Amino acid sequence: MPDRATFLHITDAHVSASGVPFERDDRKVDVPGMPVGTREEALDLLFRRLAERLTRDGRTLDGVIFSGDAQSKGAAGGHEIVFKMIADHLGIAADRIISVPGNHDVPRDSDPGSDKRYENFAKVWRDAGCIVPWLDGLDAWPAIVNPDRHRLIAANRNWAVFPINTSNWSHVTSVLPEPLRTYWDTIPDALAPGDVAVASQLRSQLQGLARYDMARVSEHQLEALRTIVASTPRPDHGRQLRIAVMHHHLRSPSLREELKPFADVSNLEQVRAFLRGSGIGVVIHGHKHEHAAYFDHIYAGDDRDMHRVLVLSGATFEVGRETDAVRLITLDGLPHTPEVKIEAIPLPRSGAEDLRQTAIVRRLWTTSVRPADTVVVSPGAPVIVEGSDLDEVYARALGIAQTNAKRGTLIVHLDLPDDEGRTLPLPTAYAVPDDLQGDERQTWLRELVEWWQLDRSQLEPRIPYLHGARLRRYGGKINQIERIIALLKAKPSTRAVAVLVDPFRDFAPTGAGEEFASFCLVEFRRRDADAGRIAVDAIAFYRAQEFERWWPINIAELRFLQREICDELGYRPGRITTIAADARTISRSPTQVAMPIVDRWLDQAPERLHLLADALAHKAVQGAAQASAVREWRRSLAELRTATNGFNSDGIPVAIEGLLTLAAYIKATAAVEDEELSILARNLSDLARVNETFEHSTLSRASFSRWSPVAQSLVATLERLTDARLPKAASEELKATT
Structure with missing residues (x-):
């Protein structure tokens, strides 16, 4: 704050x-009592x-x-x-x-x-x-x-x-030069002998001349x-x-x-x-x-x-x-x-x-090469924010994206110190889901970044612009990261460029119905740094970039890629520059920077779906892994609920495949007489279907208004049934003991 x-x-x-x-006041006469x-x-x-x-x-x-x-x-x-x-x-x-x-x-x-x-x-x-x-x-x-x-x-x-x-x-009275200093005090009486009033006036005037x-x-x-x-x-x-x-x-x-x-x-x-x-x-x-x-x-x-x-x-x-x-x-x-x-x-x-x-x-902070505070800048001219403190740069970029650079070009140059660790950068003020703290924030960020950098995903039919797939399997066959590593190993090449837009796949003759990532291009540059070391800088271009929720995730992604390249070459991660042609701030919830947790499990941790289904079926949580799956499920429900609260013109990711898979697992393990569990599985399937209908709609405000109350009701039922079968107190107690 x-x-x-x-x-x-x-x-x-x-x-x-x-x-x-x-x-x-203009007092022309004196009036008694005034x-x-x-x-x-x-x-x-x-x-x-x-x-x-x-x-x-x-x-x-x-x-x-x-x-x-x-x-x-x-x-x-x-x-x-x-x-x-x-x-x-x-x-x-x-x-x-x-x-x-x-x-x-x-x-x-x-x-x-x-x-x-x-x-x-x-x-x-x-x-x-x-x-x-x-x-x-x-x-x-x-x-x-x-x-x-x-x-x-x-x-x-x-x-x-x-x-x-x-x-x-x-x-102060200045130090007079000789012989003037010796005769100074006698001058008034010498000039006006016998006239005390004139001598006094002369003395005051002379003193004024000597005073500075x-x-x-x-x-x-x-x-x-x-x-x-x-x-x-x-x-x-x-x-x-x-x-x-x-x-x-x-x-x-x-x-x-x-x-x-x-x-x-x-x-x-x-x-x-x-x-x-x-x-x-x-x-x-x-x-x-x-x-x-x-x-x-x-x-x-x-x-x-x-x-x-x-x-x-x-x-x-x-x-x-x-x-x-x-x-x-x-x-x-x-x-x-x-x-x-x-x-x-x-x-x-x-x-x-x-x-x-x-x-x-x-x-008080400079935002561009020609600060808007002091120089008239042409409308639409790019604005630059730069610094080495992530929290400071994030706050400034966010403020500028809301004012000077709103829907304009915003360039952010970040010279992060290399901590030589494996943590990914995330601003302190960034609101992660469920107010995660400490190592949990880093775990959430790393899982999110690693999902965006997967070369293959079961969700690719829905998300054809997954960054990792475009970078590591462009056109189905080119690993652009391996190519960049080979180029930078040989020399400081300016051809170490990767593209994430495929005109054959993404473009339509009229431009209608196109859907491809905002992250369009990235260049990695090798340069000589201090102490004889070599650094690798990243310069990334985005056709549009949201700064409240997305920019920090993009920075973490770029650092992830820098480290991957540097680990192969023995170099160190350097500067990161992002260029947004259309800067925005749409204060999104954390669920809107990735596919929902329950869907990402299909790619990153399918065993969690089994553990969760087993816990819900048997009304018991055993072990740290199952307790973690239950906590993440509750967080996923909270994300789903948040997604239904406000319309967004860019659309929002909603859970589908993960819900259907979880419903299938529950149905396979549910006892015939467990009506409550059957209701839970049915609600999971119903929510997946209404989400899919919404995703295939025009994503207009009208379609959001039709989808939102139905989805909210289903999410509320799932939260209630989850709490009934797995009380929070028991889960928290297990978390504390493990």
Whole structure:
């Protein structure tokens, strides 16, 4: 189940001391009893309304992010006001609040890294237990005493937030050169002798000329941050989404030009290198009073070595600009398909309903060579998903097949590590029948894959497109896998191709009534891998591919074939690429990726039909093999029942031959006086006949509607009779003892 987290982002409140005016209306005359509103009053109303909205929507905050400038021009008081409003209205614990100082939050002309510089900030945020940046001069170096004071981590570790201080050199007085430094303080009195007022004004102006509002992240802090990030616990599965919070911008979020020295972070490339090296995926900042959500691309080495980071610039509320006072930031789809939704929260007006603006959504994972998030892609252009984590790639391919690539071309490139074992890959989130666990999942998968790779099947008259038969007995005589092995043994040939479509057998002149597999073609490529080893890659083409149920089975099949080829050649399985010309997601039940269990028994385990018939006839289960057959029979009935629950335009496989064979075995062993067993055998035959009638129908919704209730009734009777003759408790007890 994807994880979700919601944060409130506040920035540049600029409330300073209480009473900062905020005139929202066109006041041409002063009217008694109508005082001018203040910034803190507007912010207080916003927080009260936001708390109501969160309660009404059933949402909770996982954290509050304050990206600086509670004060204005260093005047004290803003920190206390903002912190109190957050605590009073949102009820969030201090250790879930992330706060960084802004350039207005430090006293002007205070020394960088001094106690005075962070006195107000530390007294409110740090002393209360909030998550704050590592601060120059206040925190230990080089040892990081308490990393948890400088990061907020999800309980499942799927995300982590790291605050960064960019204001250590904000509003500092530059070091003047000699002899100017010696005479600096005497200049005002020398220029305005005897005029105290003018001299004071000159002194202030001169001080302003010598003061620089510099944004910079110290080298000590960057190294401390690297250590903090590196020591952060990782999630059990998937990647951790890492978020950095800072006051200043990485680049201007708008076209507005700011003319001043040090308008940007002075060591910006160093900061960007940290973001890239630490795997930061999102940067949240304020300072510019401009809302923006854009991707920044950080390169190292050549242009193929690129790290993409989503930058969220926060606005504030000003007269005439009230639509984005604060914002809710929701992380969704964690850990494999992370998305960020930004909801701007406008400043409310008393008595009026809150306006909800359209949220901005940004996908954090790249899905194609030209990401659809940032580049206009031609409609129908192929989309590429790639990676080395099966769970991650499956989640992303599934998400893309439902959106960008729906009924379009989807290429999935999977670079699976070779575990050198005999297990077949299956995503953790893949729902196997009956919630099988552990080794049972692998057994189910292997039996399924091995059935699809049989070179002969008793069910071939019904399933003429069985993959193994086409690969190993094409046209009744060509073993294409043996041919591929011979080719790759000789050299890295590009002719190691196998086809599963036979035009003579599968095609009709008009195309009507054709039925052949979606799996059309596969090429195996030999390449030199690491450590002098040779790998075999698989590239498979599908005319249509269902990603919810079928794609994982196709991947397991391709790995099965890779291992078969590599075992003969002494090579190792390599990459797997699937190309689907028509990507679909039809959320199918597990029964729809293969013939039902009871039919597959005819090919893979006919003895189970004998064991099952004997158990039903004698109302007893003896031994592990018979107990397994009974469990699989119950699972097969559950599959049959699931198949009747929803219409599928592609059709569904239904049990026929296995049911008829089981009925025949029961009839042969049933005692004449066992009426119940006779009814069971008759229901098996009846279900096989109605299934066969349905399979030979048009498979339309109308034919499904005629078949479904009859089949459901017969399955329900079979389940009831099975439970009556073989109680589950007894079967489970035998399973436990064996």
